[in-house]
Amino acid sequence: MKTKLQRLFLAIILVVSVLNYSSFAATEQVQAATKIEVPQATIAAKAGMAVDVETGQVLANKNSETAMPIASLTKLLSIYLVLQAVKQGKLTWNQQVTPTADVVTLSRNMELSNIPFETAKSYTVKELYEASLIYSANAAVMALADTVSGSQDKFVDAMKAQLLKWGIKDAKIVNASGMSNSFLGDARYPGTTATDENEMSARDIATVAQHLLKDYPEILDVTSQTKIDFHGTAYPTWNLMLKGESAASTDFAVDGLKTGTSDLAGDCFVGTVKKNGFRIITVILNADGQAADQQKRFTAAKTLMEGIYQNWHQVTILQRNQANKQLPTVKVSNSKQTKVSVVSGRTVTMLLPKSVKKSQLAFKLNNEDVKRNAPIKKGANLGSIQLPNIGTGYLTEEQNDSIPILAKTAVQELSWWQKAWRKITGLF
Structure with a gap:
């Protein structure tokens, strides 16, 4: 019996290790995907x-x-x-x-x-x-x-x-x-x-x-x-x-x-x-x-x-009010939803190396740890994101433009009994 339990325990450890490695490898792949090589220019x-x-x-x-x-x-x-x-x-x-x-x-x-x-x-x-x-x-x-x-x-x-x-x-x-x-x-x-x-x-x-x-x-x-x-x-x-x-x-x-x-x-x-x-x-x-x-x-x-x-070359990287897989999600509280997808509040163009694809860009959400309270209307302003830094960035930090983001869909607030139930379950 003891041997069977040991084998089961070892099997669980092995599964968890594989899952952790997969997660780590996936993270490494994401990081590798967001690393952007820029062309070197000659300055004589x-x-x-x-x-x-x-x-x-x-x-x-x-x-x-x-x-x-x-x-x-x-x-x-x-x-x-x-x-x-x-x-x-x-x-x-x-x-x-x-x-x-x-x-x-x-x-x-x-x-x-x-x-x-x-x-x-x-x-x-x-x-x-x-x-x-x-x-x-x-x-x-x-x-x-x-x-x-x-x-x-x-x-x-x-x-x-x-x-x-x-x-x-x-x-x-x-x-x-x-x-x-x-x-x-x-x-x-x-x-x-x-x-x-x-x-x-x-x-x-x-x-x-x-x-x-x-x-x-x-x-x-x-x-x-x-x-x-x-x-x-x-x-x-x-x-x-x-x-x-x-x-x-x-x-x-x-x-x-x-x-x-x-x-x-x-x-x-x-x-x-x-x-x-x-x-x-x-x-x-x-x-x-x-x-x-x-x-x-x-x-x-x-x-x-x-x-x-x-x-x-000059590339349009975001279209106003259009969904984009590279955009981050925003955390939501007071709702069944925990996150809401966003769209850009304006059309954004920037210069990209011709060897770089738009899918390689990563957008950072300002105040990413802040949750937005439901209810949220579709199109509501949920904050802003920064343009991705390509190469050495911008002349000044202020020039890294802040782009407004809007709620892609509406988010419903919890009903009174759902709020009450959360409070009750929270006690236990």
């Missing part, structure tokens, strides 16, 4: 990044958290503050600006990218704005800085404050233009040295560029121009990826944004292009290659753009 630079403008989704990155000298990429931030001042009515495009004597003197320094000013002559905000973007004129953006904030130092303070609003805390900002402080002499920002330059990470630069394109998309009307006529003299763009320029591509209609060059920063470039229904930003910091190669940053940007558009 010390640091760089590619992001989707609309969502901030990161499509490629290399050393993207490391702060590095950025030279005239600084002007993207400075111009953001100029456009903000125009929008707020603090500046007008036709407003006349008379550069200070110091700015006029600096404008005549041809070691720098500059358009020389005449003493005591005025220029419109629009002229200085276009000169800053197209020819990267350092004195032009400094004249705008004085006009916006009253002084160079106060404008630098405004630049720092704007970065903090965007959650950028590791940037180093010492002037409005991005040139080395050595050119500013005694007019340097307090506490800085002659060797200081502005420094930001590729992620920081991508964040600035995204805000600029989303808040002021009209900037592309200027950054797509290949030259500026400034009081009778033509000055060419430094962006050789624009249509008709030497580094232009027939595959990509690049229409911005900004170059940057210095001994410390190397050759830098923030490019943007729209193709296949979505616009991206590419950041190249200190491009790889020979110093004499004037196109290495554009070659790096082109390779990165090609990699993104070859390997990624």
Whole structure:
């Protein structure tokens, strides 16, 4: 008898072990199914990044958290503050600006990218704005800085404050233009040295560029121009990826944004292009290659753009009010049902690697442990889910969009006698 009981006990242990192993294996399969491999992109630079403008989704990155000298990429931030001042009515495009004597003197320094000013002559905000973007004129953006904030130092303070609003805390900002402080002499920002330059990470630069394109998309009307006529003299763009320029591509209609060059920063470039229904930003910091190669940053940007558009595409992953097997269920209390299925409250699109299927996506329910009380009407808002992270996610956590979810069906509340019976049985 004892032997039979031992055999029975061993058989039960064996069955339970098999069931547990099956459950474990199934879990492993689910985990393996949700692991998404993303295509690797080539970034021929010390640091760089590619992001989707609309969502901030990161499509490629290399050393993207490391702060590095950025030279005239600084002007993207400075111009953001100029456009903000125009929008707020603090500046007008036709407003006349008379550069200070110091700015006029600096404008005549041809070691720098500059358009020389005449003493005591005025220029419109629009002229200085276009000169800053197209020819990267350092004195032009400094004249705008004085006009916006009253002084160079106060404008630098405004630049720092704007970065903090965007959650950028590791940037180093010492002037409005991005040139080395050595050119500013005694007019340097307090506490800085002659060797200081502005420094930001590729992620920081991508964040600035995204805000600029989303808040002021009209900037592309200027950054797509290949030259500026400034009081009778033509000055060419430094962006050789624009249509008709030497580094232009027939595959990509690049229409911005900004170059940057210095001994410390190397050759830098923030490019943007729209193709296949979505616009991206590419950041190249200190491009790889020979110093004499004037196109290495554009070659790096082109390779990165090609990699993104070859390997990624825009996909509708959720349809409004349509069921989807990948959506989680929501816990329900005060009902015979313990869970209720949900549908998306809106149609959702995102960029996916072309090798990834929608069935591989996993959606995380916010507040998944919270139960919803019956009765629940069909279509009732039951909370939200997060977009799945593909690769390295998004520029900021806030950009991982929250998607509302709605009850797929109605859920009936327990009757009074069912509630009473539950209380009675609960006592035992």
